[in-house]
Every structure is written in C-alpha cells, then in structure tokens.
Amino acid sequence: MNHNGHFEEELTDTADEGETTRAPRLGPSTQAVHGERHANPYHSVAEPIVQTATYTFEDTADLSAFMEARMWGREANGRSEYGRYGNPTVTAVEQRLAALEDAGAALLFSSGMAAISTVLLAMLPTGGHIVITDDCYRRTREFCLKFLKRLGITCSVVPMGDHAAIEAAIQDNTRLLISESPTNPYLRVLDLENFVAIAKKHRVKTLVDATFATPLNQRPLDFGVDIVVHSATKYLAGHNDLLAGVVLGEEGLIASFKNALGVMGAVADPHNAALLLRGLKTLGLRIERQNTNGQAVGEFLEAHPAIEQVWYPGLASHPDHAVAAQQMQGFGGVVSFTVKGDLQTTSRFIDALQIPLMAASLGGVETLVEQPALMSFYELSTEERLEIGIRENLVRLALGIEDTDDLIADLDQALAQI
Numbered sequence: 001m002n003h004n005g006h007f008e009e010e011l012t013d014t015a016d017e018g019e020t021t022r023a024p025r026l027g028p029s030t031q032a033v034h035g036e037r038h039a040n041p042y043h044s045v046a047e048p049i050v051q052t053a054t055y056t057f058e059d060t061a062d063l064s065a066f067m068e069a070r071m072w073g074r075e076a077n078g079r080s081e082y083g084r085y086g087n088p089t090v091t092a093v094e095q096r097l098a099a100l101e102d103a104g105a106a107l108l109f110s111s112g113m114a115a116i117s118t119v120l121l122a123m124l125p126t127g128g129h130i131v132i133t134d135d136c137y138r139r140t141r142e143f144c145l146k147f148l149k150r151l152g153i154t155c156s157v158v159p160m161g162d163h164a165a166i167e168a169a170i171q172d173n174t175r176l177l178i179s180e181s182p183t184n185p186y187l188r189v190l191d192l193e194n195f196v197a198i199a200k201k202h203r204v205k206t207l208v209d210a211t212f213a214t215p216l217n218q219r220p221l222d223f224g225v226d227i228v229v230h231s232a233t234k235y236l237a238g239h240n241d242l243l244a245g246v247v248l249g250e251e252g253l254i255a256s257f258k259n260a261l262g263v264m265g266a267v268a269d270p271h272n273a274a275l276l277l278r279g280l281k282t283l284g285l286r287i288e289r290q291n292t293n294g295q296a297v298g299e300f301l302e303a304h305p306a307i308e309q310v311w312y313p314g315l316a317s318h319p320d321h322a323v324a325a326q327q328m329q330g331f332g333g334v335v336s337f338t339v340k341g342d343l344q345t346t347s348r349f350i351d352a353l354q355i356p357l358m359a360a361s362l363g364g365v366e367t368l369v370e371q372p373a374l375m376s377f378y379e380l381s382t383e384e385r386l387e388i389g390i391r392e393n394l395v396r397l398a399l400g401i402e403d404t405d406d407l408i409a410d411l412d413q414a415l416a417q418i
C-alpha cells in the first residue's frame with residue numbers, strides 16, 4: 001500500500017494478456033484503519049507517540065547531509081531537526097488524512113482556526129482581496145473581516161448559494177474564494193462544480209471548509225477545489241477530547257503552508273496526533289451512524305407539530321437538497337431547527353432534553369445541543385443576530401452515535417414539555 005492508500009497505483013500489465021489494470025481504490029474505512037503500511041519500532045501495532053522537541057544528528061557529516069538535502073528540497077529521510085518542523089506521529093496522521101481525502105498532501109495544525117489563519121496569512125499579499133460566503137463559522141469571518149483588514153487585505157461577504165454574487169464580487173486583486181460546505185448553522189451546501197468553474201474563469205484559487213462533511217460524505221478536491229480545511233476537532237477526532245485542524249491539497253501548495261507553519265508555529269502536538277489517529281480508525285462507523293441519526297431526527301422533527309422549520313440537507317425541503325444529493329455520499333449529523341415559540345420556549349425545550357449535552361462543537365460521539373442565540377452569539381443584540389440569520393428560537397443539534405430511537409424518544413418528551 002502506498003502513502004495514498006492504494007495497494008499499487010501504477011498501471012500494471014497482467015501476466016498473460018498484456019492488458020492494463022489498476023488496483024481498486026481502497027474504501028475509506030480500510031484507509032482510515034490501516035493507512036500506510038510501515039514497520040513500527042518494537043513491532044507495535046499502534047503508532048508510537050514520538051514525544052520530543054528536537055532530534056539528534058550522528059555527527060557533522062550526518063548534519064551536513066540533512067542540511068544539503070533540505071536546501072535542495074529533497075526528502076531528508078523523512079526526518080526533521082526540530083519539533084516545529086515535523087514529528088513522526090504527526091506525519092502518520094497527515095498521511096492518513098491525505099489518503100482519506102485523496103489529496104497530494106495534508107498538514108496538521110493545533111486547531112481548525114490555526115489551520116485557517118496560517119493558510120490565509122501564507123497565501124494573501126497586502127492589497128489582496130478574498131470573497132467569502134456568509135453562514136460561515138463566526139471566527140473565520142472575524143479573522144477575514146478584522147485581522148486580515150489590518151494587513152491591507154479586503155474581504156467581500158456574499159450570500160451562500162448565490163453564485164452570481166460570488167462572481168460579481170471578484171475584483172482584479174481577488175486571490176481566493178472561500179466557502180464552507182455544509183455551512184453552520186443552516187447546513188447550506190455549496191455547488192462545488194459551479195464554484196470551481198467561477199474560480200477557474202477568473203484564475204483565482206478556492207478554499208472549502210468541509211468540517212461538517214468529512215471526506216466520507218463529500219470530497220471537494222474531486223471537484224477541482226484547491227484547498228480543503230477541516231476542524232479535525234469535530235468528526236475526524238470524533239470524541240470531543242482534542243483540538244486540531246488540517247489543510248489538504250496538492251503537494252507544492254501544502255509544502256508552502258508547511259513553511260509558514262514552521263514560522264508561525266501553531267503545530268499539533270504528538271499526543272493529540274495519536275488521539276486523532278485513534279479516533280480516525282472508527283470514522284467510517286461513526287459517520288454511518290451519525291448520517292442515520294441526522295436523517296431520522298430531521299424527518300421526526302419535520303413531522304412534529306411543535307417544530308416551525310428544519311434545516312437538514314437530506315430533507316427534500318432543504319434549499320440545497322438537490323445539490324447535496326448529487327455531490328454528497330451522506331448528509332451528516334447536524335440538524336438545525338426552530339421551535340414554535342420564543343427564546344424562552346426554546347430554552348425550556350433544551351433544558352428538558354435528557355441525552356444531549358449542552359455544549360458548543362459537533363462531530364463527537366456524544367450528541368450536543370445549543371441554542372446559538374444564547375451560546376455562540378450571546379453578546380449580540382436580537383437585531384444584530386437576525387442580521388446574520390440567527391433566530392432566537394433556533395436550535396443546533398449535533399448528533400452523536402447514540403441509538404436513534406433513544407434520541408427521538410428524548411426529543412419527543414422534551415417537546416411535550418414546552
């Protein structure tokens with residue numbers, strides 16, 4: 001198996017007939033469990049945690065050979081000279097993630113925001129411009145609108161789903177189009193083919209934050225997107241016990257981000273990398289259950305008389321259902337909905353839930369619930385919230401892997417109490 005999770009990627013002639021065949025691409029669960037086959041120290045099945053800040057050299061000749069190789073851009077036997085420039089446990093995770101996304105390379109960071117901010121700082125020149133779709137993670141929007149602005153980089157925010165608005169916002173100095181898919185909290189799904197076509201026409205790069213989908217439900221690189229970002233804190237790690245981020249794309253681009261990471265320093269630590277690698281092994285099973293729970297809960301809520309509206313891309317009522325059905329393998333585990341009633345009615349419903357934990361975040365094995373008006377957007381006024389589409393009676397339910405029937409029974413009893 002090579003580093004991309006293919007047993008043999010090269011075309012091979014079959015012995016007797018001289019036909020050309022290609023070994024089948026392995027399924028995502030096989031890739032997530034096995035990754036690249038390599039010999040571990042002590043014949044260990046688990047990837048060792050290489051807990052070190054720095055690395056030794058045998059002698060000056062050894063050091064010179066390493067420096068010379070690095071100067072000419074050659075692999076120096078996969079080793080580094082200092083922890084900020086590389087770590088074997090981190091590399092193992094990067095290779096596993098690159099295989100899952102079918103990317104040339106992956107780069108791990110200490111958090112999703114570290115990944116996004118480092119990449120944008122690495123790519124954008126002073127005087128540059130970006131276009132970003134709304135209904136996105138609020139800290140990404142804040143980084144673009146406030147922090148990049150200080151460096152003379154401007155940003156146009158356009159409505160999600162409005163491709164004409166994306167194209168109209170492109171200027172001579174535009175370098176990058178950014179979108180999430182699916183988005184937070186309304187699960188809007190970007191038409192990736194259209195998005196890439198606009199970018200290619202105007203010769204700008206594209207970045208998609210695919211945290212809500214994971215490579216099991218959607219693979220933007222297959223559609224020609226240049227850069228994919230995930231908050232690995234969510235589904236990839238899957239256990240609500242660590243923060244990490246990953247950036248994926250073609251090798252040259254990722255190498256330039258690696259250089260920036262070495263300067264800016266938001267590296268993942270080896271213990272977190274090992275936890276993430278362990279979490280990844282069950283990604284296939286978790287996503288399967290979370291997709292099932294998402295669809296079942298979405299359908300249950302939509303049919304419930306106490307519910308005003310449900311947003312889930314697997315429902316025919318979702319504005320992007322057709323696009324999602326075409327480009328996604330599953331619709332994910334997040335369901336957003338409004339309860340009939342006001343802020344207080346909605347809080348009463350949430351407080352009556354027995355299984356979901358009230359917490360920010362998503363993608364872990366535990367179902368989490370939040371009322372965005374009182375959590376992520378607490379400091380805004382009602383009017384400011386409504387301006388960015390955050391209704392007072394909105395609930396975001398990030399489903400875990402609990403039994404579907406238990407989750408539905410719990411929602412039913414909580415709705416009966418409002």
Ligand SMILES: Cc1ncc(COP(=O)(O)O)c(C=O)c1O
Binds near residue numbers: 111180212361
């Ligand atoms: C879509 C999305 N992108 C990025 C992030 C940031 O990731 P992290 O919390 O790992 O920094 C989040 C976090 O909630 C998110 O939901």
